Amino acid sequence: MKNYFSSDFKLGILGGGQLGRMLLAETQKLDIHTSILESNKNAPCAEICNRFVIGNLLDFDAVYNFGKTVDLLTIEIENVNLDALDQLEEEGLTIYPKPKDLRIIQSKARQKNFYIDHQIPTAAFSHYAYLEELKHSYENSIVDFPFVWKAARFGYDGTGVKIVRNFADLESLPNVECITEKLIPFKNELAVIVARNADGKVKTYPVVEMEFHPEANQVEYVICPARIDFKTAEKAKEIALKVVSDLDFVGLLAVEMFQTVDDKILVNEVAPRPHNSGHYSIEASYTNQFEQHIRSILNLPLGNTDSKVAGIMVNLVGEEGYSGDVIYENIEEILQIDGVTPHIYGKKETRPFRKMGHVTIVNSDMTKAREIAQKVKETIKVISK
Amino acid sequence: MKNYFSSDFKLGILGGGQLGRMLLAETQKLDIHTSILESNKNAPCAEICNRFVIGNLLDFDAVYNFGKTVDLLTIEIENVNLDALDQLEEEGLTIYPKPKDLRIIQSKARQKNFYIDHQIPTAAFSHYAYLEELKHSYENSIVDFPFVWKAARFGYDGTGVKIVRNFADLESLPNVECITEKLIPFKNELAVIVARNADGKVKTYPVVEMEFHPEANQVEYVICPARIDFKTAEKAKEIALKVVSDLDFVGLLAVEMFQTVDDKILVNEVAPRPHNSGHYSIEASYTNQFEQHIRSILNLPLGNTDSKVAGIMVNLVGEEGYSGDVIYENIEEILQIDGVTPHIYGKKETRPFRKMGHVTIVNSDMTKAREIAQKVKETIKVISK
Structure with missing residues (x-):
């Protein structure tokens, strides 16, 4: 070594x-x-x-x-x-991750083609080079409202993803390469983080459950472990492992998935690095995702991905209506609660919906953790001076 | 705020x-x-x-x-x-800590006087301005072998502490201000870390148990929680709280104590900052000692000091016979074990007994943690190129 x-x-x-x-x-x-x-x-x-x-x-x-x-x-x-x-x-x-894998992942269209080529379950999609092509497709009744629009490249934290419900929504889309997907009714958004080192050793974190903010399309709570049945969790892990194996991936891969109303698991997208859905691991896991990323790319033995306690993460995003020098209002109130740890990312200026930090809530009792998470969410506000 | x-x-x-x-x-x-x-x-x-x-x-x-x-x-x-x-x-x-408290703590003689003035149990001691005074005291049969010698100032990690068993030992002592204590037979060395903020809010970590390396006089294992009975633990916490309260201390105070063979608790010494005996808290506690130090000096609410799991810390000290550019031999073997986290302090050169890092072992089962700690201790070696 x-x-x-x-x-x-x-x-x-x-x-x-x-x-x-x-x-x-x-x-x-x-x-x-x-x-x-x-x-x-x-x-x-x-x-x-x-x-x-x-x-x-x-x-x-x-x-x-x-x-x-x-x-x-x-x-x-x-x-x-x-x-x-x-x-x-x-x-x-x-x-690590390998450039060939980054090339697939950088483009949502290539990602989708990869899933389809490898029989990895995912929602059906169409691919457009320009907005005009998509409009043309609509005018010819090839796509119908509502549908999901995704910029093929450079999306992050929900930017570059929109639900298109009517012609006005369609008109407001930027003129970039994109994909569209059928809007699939789902019960849960899930994620599985998998680590794989160059020796091919693999470890899987528990399945987490995500709740999104309805407007900003950013994750509001990440809950570990997901409150789903064992069979669904096993299915989700199996699919995540298949993605990692088919990519011959080295590093940390976060696989985001939908659990549909009829309990199918569909891969939504992947991120080839530590991911928002794994931040809970800093406080909750035996080995956190960041240490695991380092272990995997350096071909060190992978660490234990089990949790010590239940973990919930709340994103700290800038409140609407505030821009400028950041203030974390009521942070001292959440510091009074047992098992609450804020992480402040060091961005001096807030903007509406900007990801400024996160808070982890850990507790031996998941129900209690969920109650505290709600209280944290309702208490702390990211505003400006 | x-x-x-x-x-x-x-x-x-x-x-x-x-x-x-x-x-x-x-x-x-x-x-x-x-x-x-x-x-x-x-x-x-x-x-x-x-x-x-x-x-x-x-x-x-x-x-x-x-x-x-x-x-x-x-x-x-x-x-x-x-x-x-x-x-x-x-x-x-x-x-914070206040200069007046640092003045007491900097000098082992002032520390001992403080304990005695405040009826805090501690071993009896004598105070000497020079080595000659101590020798004189020996010649007049005022002190007798064996006794514990401590430099009054600038000791750390066991330097500045010696058990003096004979005249040759006495002759080899440096000519500095010092104290001597009776060598007291004890069952356990214990430590309690207490945090107190400016508002006077106080939190106590669980009592930990320390095992020292017989030659280097450095801590080998720190075990949390200490394997002692409830009554002894409560007594140790009570005494640590009294020290903090009598000092009107603000910040983090580590109180090192002996549990004597007849179950008395005697204060050995204190450290006004995060301490080696609290390193386990990074992985094991809801709030680690370093975050707690920050919370206490900024007068923020103090965090939960409970443990999520049992924690044991092993110091990584330079092996005898090696000096120069450091190598952590067999680190990859300990990384293979679940719940093992190395902390490397960033010192590029090793020397015999130099504190180079530590390893934390956490496990839901203390017996298992103790077995793993031994294995870690026997496996990893801090050597040079």
């Missing part, structure tokens, strides 16, 4: 947002030297990594030159220049 | 060692801007705090000038220039 700890080994991370920041907590714990490439000089990772390099993640030269300074490269955001990664890989750099 | 989170509030910490590093994990989690004063430019906190200032902690000007740049000052090591702290406090700076 290579010596990663307090050594001259250099880990590179593309992206310096909150996921990078939580990864840094783990590289600091293990004393792994970490360099970060990021375009925003005030990003959450600035000031707290060993080396912070400013550069555009979509620029070939920025990514290539950064890659030449590290011993192993990973990502905390998938929208990066893949040509640079291909070139670096060809020149011998180890990159 | 003041706004500490993602704000222009500046927390200052005197000392940039491993305790500071683990505090930084918490200030990063809460996005509290943190400046560190430290003399060693390669210290564990270098590169990962918001502002790292090089300076001697015992130098008046270094501490005073640093203090003028922050809004609240705390410590991760108690050997700091107290005259500078007194001056800063007089000029209005909030400092």
